[in-house]
Amino acid sequence: MTGKVFLIGAGPGDPDLLTVKALRLIESADVVVYDRLVSPEIMALVPAGTRRISVGKEAGNHSVPQERINALLVELAREGLTVARLKGGDPLIFGRGSEEAEELAAARVSYAYVPGITSAQGAAASTGVPLTHRGLATGVRYVTGHRAEDGALDLDWASLANPDTTLVVYMGAGNIAEIAARLIAHGLPYDTPVLAVASATTPRERRTASTLAQIAADIAASPMPAPVLFMIGRTAGLYATAGLPLPSAKGPHLRIVAANG
Structure with a gap:
């Protein structure tokens, strides 16, 4: 069979x-x-x-x-x-x-x-950065920051550079300089908040808070191990007030077992 x-x-x-x-x-x-x-x-x-x-x-x-x-x-x-x-x-x-x-x-x-x-939801919960928020983001978009065989990033940059949307970039660490430059060139403010999160929800989680103009330099100065997720938009600016600590190692995971009888 x-x-x-x-x-x-x-x-x-x-x-x-x-x-x-x-x-x-x-x-x-x-x-x-x-x-x-x-x-x-x-x-x-x-x-x-x-x-x-x-x-x-x-x-x-x-x-x-x-x-x-x-x-x-x-x-x-x-x-x-x-x-x-x-x-x-x-x-x-x-x-x-x-x-x-x-x-x-x-x-x-x-x-x-x-x-x-998905990683975006995990990173949002771990860092306290919402993917949508009344008055800051009416929608969220997930995009890939890497093409197969290192192909050109032929994304719809004009539509992605929307200040009313939270943009979540997967697999973008190697191309974050180009991604940031393209978004700025298509009208997204250079001071748009960006939060980079590596290994979200695990004890190895790392975070870098920055802006669209500065994120490439920050990542180059302090590289983050893959997988790295970039949360771009006004909601990322809420990270400073979220106050959530980095995840820590946990003990054995609980199992719920029904008692007989």
Whole structure:
């Protein structure tokens, strides 16, 4: 019999932010196929005897090409295995979940999506910076700051330079100088607040508060380890008053077990 692949959002890193369904599938899967951005705290929840396969990718270094990952998921399912495909954040937001689903569907392999808290939501909660706020931002947009094979950033800069919107840039650390310059050139004020957040919600979280004109210099002077998220807009200016501390390491995670009888 053919198995099934679950395309699971592992969230931004804090294991307490996993959904109940995601945790159940992680604990019951035959094999876990995981990305580089899945935190060690999440991986610690995988049972000791479960097979693990790392398919991590980073900019300029795809240790396992996407085509091979697609084929691997099909192969594992055809062995009759239940596969937990773990992705940082949400599988349908810059996670290539739909690309893998297309391959599974073409091979007639059963699959299902399990949503996760995306990095933008995790960073917002961790830092206290809202993605929308009455009088400051009437909307939020998620964009990628990196193109495949280092292609040109052909984004709609005119529409992105909207002062009434919070702009969240994923994977933009390497191109933040160009991103900032383009936004300023298309009318976004140079003093627009920017908050860069690395490894959001984990004990390794780092933050840099800056402005659109200064953020590239600040990141160059004090590089932040990936993954880095940039929150750009007037809402980012609320960070100074949010007062939320950096996350700290936590003890063992609780399990709720129903008593018999």
